[in-house]
Amino acid sequence: QTLLESGDLDGDCYLAAMARDTGVTPIRLQRVEVGDDLVDLLPENLAKYYNVVPVAKVGKVLTVAVSDPFDIVKLDDIAMVTSCVVRPVLSTDFTIGKSIAEKYNQSGRKVQDLIDGMGIADDLDMQEVTEEDDDDDFLEEGQSSPVVKLVNLIIYQAIRDKASDIHVEPFEKQVRVRYRMDGVLKEVMQPPLKMHNSLVSRVKIMCGLDIAERNKPQDGKFQLKVEGRQIDFRVSTLPMVHGEKIVLRILDSSNLALSLESLGFEQKALDDIRHAISQPYGMMLVTGPTGSGKSTTLYSSIKEVLCVEENIVTVEDPVEYQLHGVNQVPVNPKRGLTFAGALRSILRQDPDTIMIGEIRDLETIEIAIKAALTGHLVFSTLHTNDAPSTITRMIDMGVDPFLVASATQCVAAQRLARRLCNDCKRPMEQLPPPERLLALGVLEEELDQVQIFEPVGCKYCQAGYRGRFALLETMPMTEDLRRIIISGGSALDIKETAMNEGLISLRRAGLLNMFRGKTSIEELLRVTIAD
Template sequence: MMDNLWKLLPAEYALAHAILPTGHRNGTVLMAAAVEPDINLLNELQLLFDRQIEIELWSRQELLEAIREKYQLRPGQSPVDKETAQFEHLERHSQQAPPAANTVAGEDDHTVIHLVNRFISEAIRLKASDIHVESYENLFRIRFRIDGKLVESEKPPVAKRQAIISRLKIMADMDIAEKRRPQDGRIRMKNSHQTIDIRVSTLPTDFGEKIVLRILDKSALQLSLDALSMGEDILARFKQVLQLPFGMVLVTGPTGSGKTTTLYAALEFLNREDVNIITIEDPVEYNLTGINQTMVKADIGLTFSSILRTVLRQDPNIIMLGEIRDGETAEIAVRSALTGHLVLSTLHTNDALSTVVRLIDMGIEPFLVANSLKLVMAQRLVRKICPHCKTVDNDSRRQFERYDLPDRVLKSPLYRGAGCSHCYHTGFSGRQALIEAVVIDDDFAQLIGNQADIYRLRELAGSKQIPTLRDAGIQKVVDGETTLGEVVAETWVV
């Protein structure tokens, strides 16, 4: 296999970057290149080959001729044409092979490994959060979730479906013979610079198993509060509350709104030698040095509430609960916050103040909520306009006239991304948080203790001019950072 390293590198990729594997020495891949590759390209190559890379500088002309000879590219033939022809040949070969050969084995082994390595490496390069491997009657496709939206990456031959699925299951240490039940596994990919964990889940469907790979790339995770685009005022209040010796801080929002990232950034801010931090998560997504992380395992009785009781006997200063799911967990968490612990957790509510009502609905006495709760932050994620293809888009304002837009939106220029190679032709690159932060001061505590309804709480927030999620979104539009459509989709239902 080491003698055919070039087969792991698509011809299009080799030509685009002017690189070609030429051999190996002591486990190191020798790579011909026209110029010294930058750190990002070097990282990709080390991840793809799972080896150290040693660069050999060649003349560009000599290298391009070697690439065309190695990949047998005829004059005028594009690498994509060559790749497609190769896939079609392999598909015909697979259709003629006996059923037992439809696995990751024999002469097709390097092709399947190459396909899998290629789309995983591409997903990591594009900073995708998930890879969807989907089986249909006459279609097999790979989709990436980039900035919260699914985009199609490629459609491997249907005949390679089972081989690719088997390869992924082998990598995740799953039972490849079990196709009737869902399975969960994990893949760890390493190179000299980073370790990437991939959480793998299978689901039986009518035409084969669907596999979702959740990419947990800690290097891409913003674990600094200063990097979360909160705004100076909210950031200052958040840091001030986090330095309290006890109390509860809750981050709210739907699944995929960045709550875990915010909590992890808060833990990194609090992570010092003189404090004991313990987390209870389902599952542990990223390992944080210096923090004791525990995973929920409900099948053996390790629930949020049962682990929390044990954690309280572990002399904690700070406790992070991945989620408050039931009244029992909520009550223990609230009482922990009142007895000398700083408790951080999440809830699923539409806005910050709805969290108060949710806790009371879960059976927590209003006076306990009033005395324990110190800060509630609701958040949403919106996509950022790609800076490489940003263009004026005032025409889109008419699409949203029925939403009673504030004057500052009507008077400000609007922008969008036209789509380019830098943003996968989506017009967006990256995401940022919209945050609504409410500090539970004496005024709020008094209303909560007196069982005031949500309308009274919102009236007080309005009198204090606390920006809502919608206000935060409108400001991002006015600043030219996101589109009006993104903000309407995320906040006009709140």
């Protein structure tokens, strides 16, 4: 190898001799054009790690240039990654390394154009957090590749923009990258289509997933240290028509507001929540769709009751944020640790307060109710549309109405609404007609005083909105409600009774915030339904 690099040994002579000894065909890489499809099939970091160059692909047979055609492990790995039958041809390490730099350079230039367009410096304060200090050589090899740079910058910009999720989506003629910001997806870039597999492979490598498996969903996680703070990522891949879609959930604890006041609740809702979590036992449920802030409300409630005199235990799938002083159990169904199984063990751990990340089945809800009725304070979440229907949902799951009525302290339905930007919002010049306002839920006596603001957009915000706040519909359990539940009342009966006792619905909470100029009529319609 030294003689080849110094020029003292002719490369063609060396290859001819090796070909005679091995029976493997030699190749002159200088004359080979590597197409975009081959670059996409074998990403640059893999090519560098294995020191191979893809030369041609005919059907399912991939021809690669290697210096050692008898390295079976290397060839098998490439076959797994590419889902091809690998045929080796012979070249030298020096020529292969030089060819990798040349063949993949065009892809690097396109990536650099994307990077320049993002307006972020290359020297990011971002590094992977691994269990061992000595990083894997495979990761080290890829750190400077264009794909790694692009993935790092996509993640960095998402964190800078306070995005909650990153979507990488393949289509027939393009790849789309979108961020979910303030609950709404926004397209941020379109990388070259041929880079899609490389992007997915890089993310899979970061979270230890099988890069050769492209036909089954996979889930993983990884950590990054960005500008001195540790950020967790949850990764999900899903096979689509044109390749794998990948979604990254960003869990940045520095963005977590762990106080009930900071969540923007109405005073009644805040009082109802505080009354429920101050009880010595019973169950409080927070309901709503995915991404409605349920976990944040539960974490804030835990923070409020946290003290050294009590044993607080959570069971979550996964543990989204780590809380100091709280015993947190991650569910792992693959290893036999389910919500129900974890709860049984927790009840033998002398708990005072238990938080269950999500109630998904009858077994879990039965154990939760048993805990609430035997002197424990229980917090959990359900997926229902409003507070009253949560009661009937538990009964439909198979729980006795008497147990539901006895164990439940409070039910809160929650949504997150985007907050209008204070720097650019403006009053609507033409208000909707009165009949439409009445249909929205505006009272007749409020029509004359209605003022509604609308989004504009400025340099400080995202299309007229900046941040989000919580809308909450709280239903504390009363004796009248318990009687309705035990007697088999419907969700409508429960809601009518709760409304008579002062329940503020999600729509009404949204209207009150719209009147104050906190949100828009479009946002009200997006996150709430009519009463």
